[in-house]
Amino acid sequence: MIELNDVAYSYGNGTLLGDVTLHLAPGSFHFLTGPSGAGKSTLLKLCYMELLPTSGQLSIFGRDVKSMSRDDVARTRRRIGVVHQDCQFLDHLPLTENLAMPLAVTGRDAAPEDQNLKELMAWVGLSSRADALPPQLSGGERQRAALARAVIMDPEIVLADEPTGNVDWEMSLRLLQLLVELNRMGKTILVATHDLNLIRAAKTQVSARVLRIAGGTLSLAGAEL
């Protein structure tokens, strides 16, 4: 689904990622861990084409990203749900409209009374917050809302960048539970996190590969997990 072959990414004069190879198979669950600034977010951004590799080959759904037009990139992103670290909401719109925005941009307006939207709000436990503006939400609510928005288009892949970064342990477990449920529905999941306890908790529920990124290279995590 997403294949990185010898992909490198450089910021200015420095190389952040060097010759990274990663294949995300359908239905797989991956954790991406490593120290802050190691390139976890950069690798995720490469996976949804917010950044483009400086060398190597990146293919998404069988297509080389270099051959994609801007419209192709947009259409491909509709098949990938992303939970951004900062959630990326439109602060002037209520929560329901933010959640329905991926549908709206494809011309499918979802009214607040839409049954699927209601079910999705209930799934992430935000039914009572439908009319709230994003700045009025707590950290945990924002992360759950971001997850709901990421899956509203029924994507094949869900990428989450530090989804539990700003929430307490109880909320982290709840978010993890939602990600595990998505994986059981057949979604491919890639979660970038520095929270090893979260990874340990996940491994009791799901068969997940844990990748460690450090020094610009990617490797399977060791026995500490």
Add this chain to the structure above:
Amino acid sequence: MSVFGKAGAFLAGTSGADRVVPPTGFTARLTVFTAAAMAFLAVFALALSLATDRLATRWSEALARTATIRISAPPEQAAQQLTNTLTVLETTPGVAEARPLGNAERMALLEPWFGPDLPLDALRIPELIEVVETEEGVDVAGLRARLAGEAPGAVYDDHTRWREPLVHAAERLRMLGLLSLGLISAATAAMITLAAQAALAANERVIAALRLIGALDTYIARAFVRRFTLRALVGAATGTALGMAAIALLPSADAEGGFLTGLSLTGTSWLLPLAIPPIAAIVAFAATRYAAFRQLRKTT
């Protein structure tokens, strides 16, 4: 769907695309004010252009088919040369009418300079003949040659040296009016582009968020383009209405007022300013679309 149908659907908008951009105060007011002011000026430029066009046509037509023959001869020959000249004119192709001016008409011509009590009998004033030409016109060179033989004191004046500078000046004014309309359109486009760029820069985060959830450039651009097009349309409609009202309040054309009182619009030309709001909307559409796509190319 027709062009008008598409334009109507575009202006009616879609609920989703319209709401993705947060409401903005400053750029909205700037765009509406700019469009209104420019439309107001455009109405005057248009009126000026139309008035000078009418003036050029009037001057051109009024003087083009007429001529004057002035006979400056010794008193004892004046009557004979007048008769000879009229005889020549009667047999000249292209002359529709030739009429000697009477004393009263000649006095009227001189009255602005010498007053009403001019002693015409005591002055040697040339005889004047008003000549009206047919559509085909007169062979001026041939006529002058015949007059030189039959009435040596007769001078044929076809008004060219008076008419040409007036018509030329009126045409220049008309060109200036059209140039002003072009400059007003360009200035409107520039101002709206600046306002659109300010709005796009202020909403950089919104644009990035929309791109990341899979919005096409056309979807994002439409939200901005529609907003600015509507503002330009509303502003220009207001400015045009005010401009037309101001033109309507100008004094009506009369002979004494000449050019200035003839600046008002007439007849069907009142319909022409109604084209200004849609043109302003088209200019805003193109300017905002250009600015939006330029900004979007900066995002991934």
